[in-house]
Amino acid sequence: MNVVKPLKSADDLVMAGLVAPADRRALEEVAARYAIALTPDMTRLIDRADPDDPIARQFVPDAAELTILPEERADPIGDHAHSPVEGIVHRYPDRVLLKAVHVCPVYCRFCFRREMVGPQGLGTLDAAAMQAAFDYIRGHEEIWEVILTGGDPLVLSPRRLRDIMEALADIAHVKIVRFHTRVPVVDPDKVDAALVDALKASGKTVYVALHANHVRELTAEARAACARLIDAGIAMVSQSVLLKGVNDDPDVLAALMKAFVEIRVKPYYLHHPDLAPGTGHFRLTIEEGQRIVSQLRGRISGLCQPTYILDIPGGYGKTVVSGSTVQARGDGCYSVSDYRGDEHSYPPAE
Ligand SMILES: *Cc1c(COP(=O)(O)O)cnc(C)c1O
Ligand code: SF4
16 A cells, blocks of 8 residues: 555544554543554554564554553653753753653654653643753753754754754853654654755754564665765664564564664663553553663674663663573672573683
8 A cells, every 4th residue: 555644643544454443442532541643654564464563563453442451540650759940851960851742753652652652642842941951951061962852853843953063062061962762763754855954953863763673674764864964974873672472572672682782772771661550551560671682692793682661660770671680699699601501700710
């Protein structure tokens, strides 16, 4: 099917044949709470013959989203606790999030900011709010890095992105500008010469953190979009979420991480799913996650290893959850396990 328009409602999904008409009512209820959007690129990528298609599972809503569990939170990682001015989250001394937009080209069903993003979300910062955000950054010399997130900052026009980059270029203590985005994967044509050019700022090093969760998302078009960014001197890292039914398998994760490295995107974070409302069907236990992640070690190159991360609910920040391979034995020696799970003494007994 030749899809040319984004899908944005339960009706659109029924018309596209991605959900059964019988499910329309329940999905309208989901849509009333959490935004729906699939780009034509992602709609085309769905394998309709596969009932467990990992692309559909990420973007096509499910009635299971109406089940809210007691441990789930509207603000699962505690953004609000650290927001000194609108659009800024300042949790760590040396870096801030700048959330200029709260819309995305796709809406991931497991999104950790699902209560804040979408057409009914927090909207786009107006000119005065942007000025206040830049004033905050200018006034805090400890801010070394500005991380544009949202929403997806690359939905902004090249002109607006250039305005942001020019404002940041004027702030001497900011050395790094990082964008967190899904655009190179879900709308690769948007990454054209004008957009790439807009991301450059004199004196600043630019990183793009690409969010992708399954190797099939890295299509030829997506790979070409990343190459355009990297060839222009922008460094890229990856960001993925460990998701039940999408990538909770060492072979699937290994294929994704290897593909990132092949296209010059350094694997950075693998997130344990956050406690966002109505996302219980995506979550696995920490033990399951640790078991899967420990199987990547040894199986694939060190270049391909992401750090497995949990964002502690309440705004306490990120912590590493990769299982510890080193245990103190109390006699000044350690027990160290190798990638096969075999134990060794350090220093060696003999
Ligand atoms: C995740 C996050 C960052 C970035 O953390 P890194 O470990 O540098 O990738 C910065 N600020 C906030 C509030 C965050 O949630
Ligand atoms: S792109 Fe990011 S912010 Fe947007 S819906 Fe997906 S996870 Fe949420």
